[in-house]
Amino acid sequence: MVIYKATDYKDMSRKAANIISAQVIMKPNCVLGLATGSTPIGTYDQLVEWYQKGDLDFSAVTSVNLDEYKGLSHDSDQSYYYFMHKHLFDRVNINPDQTHVPNGMEPDSAVECQRYEDLIHSLGGVDLQLLGLGNNGHIGFNEPEEAFETVTHCVNLTQSTIDANARFFATKEEVPTQAYTMGIKTIMQAKKILVVVNGEGKADIVKRAFFGPVTPSVPASILQMHNDVTLVGDAAALSKINL
Numbered sequence: 001m002v003i004y005k006a007t008d009y010k011d012m013s014r015k016a017a018n019i020i021s022a023q024v025i026m027k028p029n030c031v032l033g034l035a036t037g038s039t040p041i042g043t044y045d046q047l048v049e050w051y052q053k054g055d056l057d058f059s060a061v062t063s064v065n066l067d068e069y070k071g072l073s074h075d076s077d078q079s080y081y082y083f084m085h086k087h088l089f090d091r092v093n094i095n096p097d098q099t100h101v102p103n104g105m106e107p108d109s110a111v112e113c114q115r116y117e118d119l120i121h122s123l124g125g126v127d128l129q130l131l132g133l134g135n136n137g138h139i140g141f142n143e144p145e146e147a148f149e150t151v152t153h154c155v156n157l158t159q160s161t162i163d164a165n166a167r168f169f170a171t172k173e174e175v176p177t178q179a180y181t182m183g184i185k186t187i188m189q190a191k192k193i194l195v196v197v198n199g200e201g202k203a204d205i206v207k208r209a210f211f212g213p214v215t216p217s218v219p220a221s222i223l224q225m226h227n228d229v230t231l232v233g234d235a236a237a238l239s240k241i242n243l
Protein backbone atom coordinates (compact mmCIF):
# COMPACT_ATOMS: atom_id res chain seq x y z
CA MET A 1 0.00 0.00 0.00
CA VAL A 2 1.19 3.49 -0.78
CA ILE A 3 0.19 6.25 1.65
CA TYR A 4 0.23 9.92 0.77
CA LYS A 5 -0.04 12.33 3.66
CA ALA A 6 -1.70 15.59 2.71
CA THR A 7 -1.55 18.74 4.77
CA ASP A 8 -5.28 19.43 4.70
CA TYR A 9 -8.54 18.60 2.89
CA LYS A 10 -7.66 20.73 -0.16
CA ASP A 11 -4.28 19.04 -0.47
CA MET A 12 -5.87 15.59 -0.02
CA SER A 13 -8.37 16.40 -2.76
CA ARG A 14 -5.62 17.60 -5.10
CA LYS A 15 -3.49 14.50 -4.53
CA ALA A 16 -6.45 12.18 -5.08
CA ALA A 17 -7.48 14.09 -8.21
CA ASN A 18 -3.92 13.78 -9.50
CA ILE A 19 -4.11 10.00 -9.22
CA ILE A 20 -7.48 9.90 -11.01
CA SER A 21 -6.16 12.29 -13.69
CA ALA A 22 -3.12 10.08 -14.25
CA GLN A 23 -5.47 7.14 -14.81
CA VAL A 24 -7.60 9.09 -17.30
CA ILE A 25 -4.55 10.40 -19.17
CA MET A 26 -2.79 7.02 -19.32
CA LYS A 27 -5.98 5.18 -20.35
CA PRO A 28 -8.56 7.60 -21.76
CA ASN A 29 -11.18 4.83 -22.07
CA CYS A 30 -10.72 3.63 -18.50
CA VAL A 31 -13.47 2.48 -16.15
CA LEU A 32 -13.59 4.59 -12.99
CA GLY A 33 -15.36 3.25 -9.91
CA LEU A 34 -16.79 6.25 -8.04
CA ALA A 35 -18.04 7.00 -4.54
CA THR A 36 -20.38 9.51 -2.97
CA GLY A 37 -20.19 10.91 0.59
CA SER A 38 -18.56 14.08 1.82
CA THR A 39 -14.90 13.06 1.44
CA PRO A 40 -14.63 12.92 -2.40
CA ILE A 41 -16.47 16.19 -3.06
CA GLY A 42 -13.21 18.18 -3.09
CA THR A 43 -11.63 15.59 -5.38
CA TYR A 44 -14.49 16.01 -7.85
CA ASP A 45 -14.21 19.80 -7.61
CA GLN A 46 -10.50 19.57 -8.43
CA LEU A 47 -11.15 17.30 -11.42
CA VAL A 48 -13.76 19.77 -12.68
CA GLU A 49 -11.27 22.63 -12.34
CA TRP A 50 -8.64 20.80 -14.38
CA TYR A 51 -11.27 19.82 -16.96
CA GLN A 52 -12.30 23.48 -17.29
CA LYS A 53 -8.67 24.44 -17.81
CA GLY A 54 -8.51 21.97 -20.70
CA ASP A 55 -6.17 19.56 -18.94
CA LEU A 56 -8.56 16.62 -18.72
CA ASP A 57 -10.86 14.86 -21.17
CA PHE A 58 -13.53 12.50 -19.84
CA SER A 59 -15.18 11.81 -23.21
CA ALA A 60 -14.02 8.19 -23.41
CA VAL A 61 -14.31 7.41 -19.67
CA THR A 62 -16.92 5.02 -18.30
CA SER A 63 -17.93 5.17 -14.64
CA VAL A 64 -19.63 2.78 -12.26
CA ASN A 65 -20.73 3.94 -8.83
CA LEU A 66 -20.45 1.90 -5.69
CA ASP A 67 -23.98 2.13 -4.41
CA GLU A 68 -27.49 3.63 -4.45
CA TYR A 69 -30.52 3.74 -2.17
CA LYS A 70 -33.29 1.36 -3.19
CA GLY A 71 -36.52 3.20 -3.96
CA LEU A 72 -35.03 6.61 -4.75
CA SER A 73 -35.55 8.01 -8.22
CA HIS A 74 -32.97 9.97 -10.20
CA ASP A 75 -34.58 13.28 -9.33
CA SER A 76 -34.54 12.70 -5.58
CA ASP A 77 -31.86 15.00 -4.22
CA GLN A 78 -30.87 12.26 -1.76
CA SER A 79 -30.12 9.74 -4.51
CA TYR A 80 -26.52 8.99 -5.35
CA TYR A 81 -27.43 9.43 -9.02
CA TYR A 82 -28.38 13.04 -8.22
CA PHE A 83 -25.19 13.53 -6.16
CA MET A 84 -22.94 12.31 -8.96
CA HIS A 85 -24.59 14.53 -11.55
CA LYS A 86 -24.38 17.54 -9.26
CA HIS A 87 -20.74 17.08 -8.23
CA LEU A 88 -19.17 15.62 -11.36
CA PHE A 89 -21.11 14.30 -14.34
CA ASP A 90 -22.93 17.53 -15.25
CA ARG A 91 -19.70 19.53 -14.93
CA VAL A 92 -17.35 17.56 -17.21
CA ASN A 93 -17.60 16.04 -20.69
CA ILE A 94 -18.26 12.46 -19.58
CA ASN A 95 -20.87 10.80 -21.79
CA PRO A 96 -23.98 10.39 -19.58
CA ASP A 97 -24.67 7.04 -21.28
CA GLN A 98 -21.34 5.83 -19.98
CA THR A 99 -22.06 6.70 -16.35
CA HIS A 100 -23.62 3.95 -14.27
CA VAL A 101 -25.20 3.99 -10.83
CA PRO A 102 -27.24 1.05 -9.49
CA ASN A 103 -30.89 1.59 -10.41
CA GLY A 104 -32.67 2.32 -7.14
CA MET A 105 -36.03 2.15 -8.89
CA GLU A 106 -35.69 -1.52 -9.85
CA PRO A 107 -37.84 -3.23 -7.22
CA ASP A 108 -36.42 -6.70 -7.84
CA SER A 109 -33.12 -6.79 -5.95
CA ALA A 110 -31.93 -10.01 -7.55
CA VAL A 111 -32.52 -8.59 -11.04
CA GLU A 112 -30.76 -5.29 -10.35
CA CYS A 113 -27.78 -6.75 -8.52
CA GLN A 114 -27.16 -9.32 -11.24
CA ARG A 115 -27.54 -6.66 -13.95
CA TYR A 116 -25.03 -4.38 -12.22
CA GLU A 117 -22.49 -7.11 -11.57
CA ASP A 118 -22.78 -8.29 -15.21
CA LEU A 119 -22.38 -4.70 -16.39
CA ILE A 120 -19.10 -4.29 -14.48
CA HIS A 121 -17.79 -7.53 -15.96
CA SER A 122 -18.91 -6.59 -19.47
CA LEU A 123 -16.91 -3.37 -19.15
CA GLY A 124 -13.80 -5.43 -18.39
CA GLY A 125 -13.78 -4.54 -14.70
CA VAL A 126 -12.88 -1.37 -12.86
CA ASP A 127 -9.47 0.20 -13.54
CA LEU A 128 -9.48 2.55 -10.56
CA GLN A 129 -11.96 2.40 -7.70
CA LEU A 130 -12.33 5.48 -5.49
CA LEU A 131 -13.47 4.75 -1.93
CA GLY A 132 -14.37 6.72 1.16
CA LEU A 133 -14.14 5.05 4.56
CA GLY A 134 -17.04 4.82 6.99
CA ASN A 135 -16.41 5.52 10.68
CA ASN A 136 -17.01 1.83 11.44
CA GLY A 137 -14.81 0.68 8.55
CA HIS A 138 -17.59 0.24 6.00
CA ILE A 139 -16.86 0.57 2.29
CA GLY A 140 -19.77 1.08 -0.07
CA PHE A 141 -22.71 -0.11 2.02
CA ASN A 142 -20.75 -3.14 3.23
CA GLU A 143 -21.21 -2.83 6.97
CA PRO A 144 -19.22 -4.75 9.63
CA GLU A 145 -19.71 -8.52 9.43
CA GLU A 146 -20.56 -8.55 5.71
CA ALA A 147 -18.91 -11.62 4.22
CA PHE A 148 -15.81 -10.68 2.28
CA GLU A 149 -16.90 -12.69 -0.75
CA THR A 150 -20.08 -10.77 -1.57
CA VAL A 151 -20.77 -9.36 -5.01
CA THR A 152 -23.34 -6.62 -5.74
CA HIS A 153 -26.25 -7.11 -3.35
CA CYS A 154 -29.10 -5.44 -1.51
CA VAL A 155 -28.52 -4.44 2.12
CA ASN A 156 -31.01 -3.60 4.85
CA LEU A 157 -29.98 -0.28 6.35
CA THR A 158 -29.53 -0.18 10.10
CA GLN A 159 -32.16 1.63 12.14
CA SER A 160 -29.59 4.29 13.08
CA THR A 161 -28.87 5.01 9.40
CA ILE A 162 -32.60 5.17 8.65
CA ASP A 163 -33.17 7.52 11.60
CA ALA A 164 -30.22 9.71 10.58
CA ASN A 165 -31.56 9.99 7.02
CA ALA A 166 -35.08 10.84 8.14
CA ARG A 167 -34.32 14.55 8.39
CA PHE A 168 -33.76 14.75 4.62
CA PHE A 169 -37.26 13.51 3.76
CA ALA A 170 -40.72 15.01 4.05
CA THR A 171 -42.32 11.83 5.37
CA LYS A 172 -41.06 8.72 7.16
CA GLU A 173 -42.36 6.50 4.37
CA GLU A 174 -39.95 8.08 1.89
CA VAL A 175 -36.83 7.25 3.91
CA PRO A 176 -34.99 4.39 2.20
CA THR A 177 -34.64 1.22 4.24
CA GLN A 178 -32.47 -0.66 1.74
CA ALA A 179 -29.61 0.02 -0.66
CA TYR A 180 -27.84 -1.68 -3.53
CA THR A 181 -24.07 -1.89 -3.19
CA MET A 182 -21.09 -3.43 -4.87
CA GLY A 183 -19.91 -6.22 -2.58
CA ILE A 184 -16.47 -6.58 -1.06
CA LYS A 185 -15.55 -9.06 -3.79
CA THR A 186 -16.66 -6.63 -6.50
CA ILE A 187 -14.54 -3.89 -4.93
CA MET A 188 -11.52 -6.16 -4.50
CA GLN A 189 -11.63 -7.04 -8.21
CA ALA A 190 -10.79 -3.45 -9.17
CA LYS A 191 -7.29 -3.22 -10.62
CA LYS A 192 -6.38 -0.22 -8.46
CA ILE A 193 -8.02 1.23 -5.37
CA LEU A 194 -7.77 4.79 -4.11
CA VAL A 195 -9.04 5.52 -0.60
CA VAL A 196 -9.59 9.10 0.55
CA VAL A 197 -9.90 10.04 4.22
CA ASN A 198 -9.92 13.31 6.08
CA GLY A 199 -10.50 14.63 9.55
CA GLU A 200 -9.61 13.56 13.06
CA GLY A 201 -12.79 11.51 13.29
CA LYS A 202 -11.32 8.99 10.83
CA ALA A 203 -7.93 8.57 12.59
CA ASP A 204 -8.91 5.51 14.66
CA ILE A 205 -10.60 3.65 11.84
CA VAL A 206 -7.68 4.35 9.46
CA LYS A 207 -5.38 2.67 11.98
CA ARG A 208 -7.71 -0.31 12.50
CA ALA A 209 -8.48 -0.78 8.81
CA PHE A 210 -4.96 -0.56 7.43
CA PHE A 211 -2.79 -1.65 10.36
CA GLY A 212 -5.09 -3.92 12.38
CA PRO A 213 -6.17 -7.50 11.76
CA VAL A 214 -8.03 -8.34 8.54
CA THR A 215 -11.53 -9.08 9.79
CA PRO A 216 -15.13 -8.76 8.53
CA SER A 217 -15.82 -6.64 11.61
CA VAL A 218 -13.77 -3.93 9.84
CA PRO A 219 -14.76 -4.39 6.17
CA ALA A 220 -12.05 -2.03 4.83
CA SER A 221 -9.36 -4.18 6.44
CA ILE A 222 -9.66 -6.55 3.47
CA LEU A 223 -7.99 -3.83 1.39
CA GLN A 224 -4.70 -4.91 3.02
CA MET A 225 -4.96 -8.00 0.79
CA HIS A 226 -5.22 -5.96 -2.44
CA ASN A 227 -1.98 -5.45 -4.33
CA ASP A 228 -2.56 -1.89 -5.55
CA VAL A 229 -4.08 0.35 -2.90
CA THR A 230 -3.27 4.02 -2.44
CA LEU A 231 -4.44 5.81 0.67
CA VAL A 232 -4.57 9.60 0.58
CA GLY A 233 -5.36 11.23 3.87
CA ASP A 234 -4.98 14.58 5.49
CA ALA A 235 -2.68 14.93 8.50
CA ALA A 236 -5.57 14.59 10.97
CA ALA A 237 -6.88 11.33 9.51
CA LEU A 238 -3.35 9.86 9.39
CA SER A 239 -2.38 11.15 12.84
CA LYS A 240 -2.59 7.74 14.57
CA ILE A 241 -0.35 5.82 12.19
CA ASN A 242 3.44 5.92 11.94
CA LEU A 243 4.64 6.98 8.52
Ligand code: F6R
Nearest residue numbers: 035036037038039132133134140
Ligand atom coordinates in the same frame (compact mmCIF):
# COMPACT_ATOMS: atom_id res chain seq x y z
C1 F6R B 1 -20.29 6.32 -0.66
C2 F6R B 1 -20.16 5.17 0.21
C3 F6R B 1 -19.78 5.25 1.67
C4 F6R B 1 -18.90 6.43 2.05
C5 F6R B 1 -18.58 6.39 3.54
C6 F6R B 1 -17.75 7.60 3.98
O1 F6R B 1 -20.67 5.95 -1.97
O2 F6R B 1 -20.39 4.12 -0.27
O3 F6R B 1 -19.16 4.03 2.01
O4 F6R B 1 -17.71 6.40 1.31
O5 F6R B 1 -19.77 6.36 4.28
O6 F6R B 1 -18.55 8.73 3.86
P1 F6R B 1 -17.97 10.20 4.08
O7 F6R B 1 -17.03 10.47 2.94
O8 F6R B 1 -19.18 11.10 4.03
O9 F6R B 1 -17.27 10.18 5.40
